Amino acid sequence: MSEGVKRRYDSTRRAAQARETRLRILEAAHELFVAQGYGATTVAEVAAAAGVAPETVYSAFRTKLTLLRRAWDLAVGGDDRDVHLLERPEVRAVFDEPDLRARLARFARVNTAIMRRTAGLRLAVEHAAGADPAARELLTEIDGARLDAMGAHARAAATTGRLAVPETTCRDVLFATTDGALWRTLVERRGWSDDDYAAWLGRLWVATLVEGLDLEG
Incomplete structure (x- = not known):
């Protein structure tokens, strides 16, 4: 050699x-x-x-x-x-799904996997933020990045013509349901499986955000 x-x-x-x-x-x-x-x-x-x-x-x-x-x-x-989260293959696959209902169901599965990895650590950051200004700044950055990401999902959803709510409402609903609190309550406290949680979250998003759920299947 x-x-x-x-x-x-x-x-x-x-x-x-x-x-x-x-x-x-x-x-x-x-x-x-x-x-x-x-x-x-x-x-x-x-x-x-x-x-x-x-x-x-x-x-x-x-x-x-x-x-x-x-x-x-x-x-x-x-x-x-x-690699930025929005550019990762599993997230790009969400954006590439043309049917909004199927897209939200896929996104719910992806988000559930992210919650499995992050929910506990986010809670630790939240607790630290009460006494540590640097941790408080990090929490603000985390939520700012998540709001931007949910805005991207909402903009993409709006282009399908199937949103039942304004784009900003879609963004805010997604933002409110992806901080880990729901996952911790239902999975860690109530014993739901990740599969059950993802299926429920997908149905919640579809029922709240998608129009035309009557005769179109």
Whole structure:
């Protein structure tokens, strides 16, 4: 093996190892923030749970707040690819569905999967926001991004000509039902399955937002 090939191999392996370490840290942080709260969790505890030194966590993320932000990004997307949520294949498939009722049902399934990943962490951010201005700012950013995303869904829904409500109402209904509170109540507290929740949420959106549900099937 030539030196050039060996160096490329070593570099690729180190990059893969660094990525694995970052993911392990983020997963540990997510679990601890949900279990004991953001404020009560120390970087040392995250490092111990991830099996690394605290210095490794600081080197990768610098601050605990950045760790929270990156943990949120990972939870929303489901992986560490630098791809905006609206551009991910599962979400593009929602937009590509021409029938609005089928689109909302598909979106409900996608959103339920996102709630499974994010609802607990969002609650941790909400609790931290009461005492931590930086966490409060993050929560505002999270909700701002979600409102923008629901606006995109509402605009796309309006182009189908099947909305029973104004576009802004559609946006606000979607926004009000995607912050994790409904999922936590029905799935975590009342014991619904994710499949049951997604089916119900899809029916709720269709009944509220889609016109012409009589003789058109």
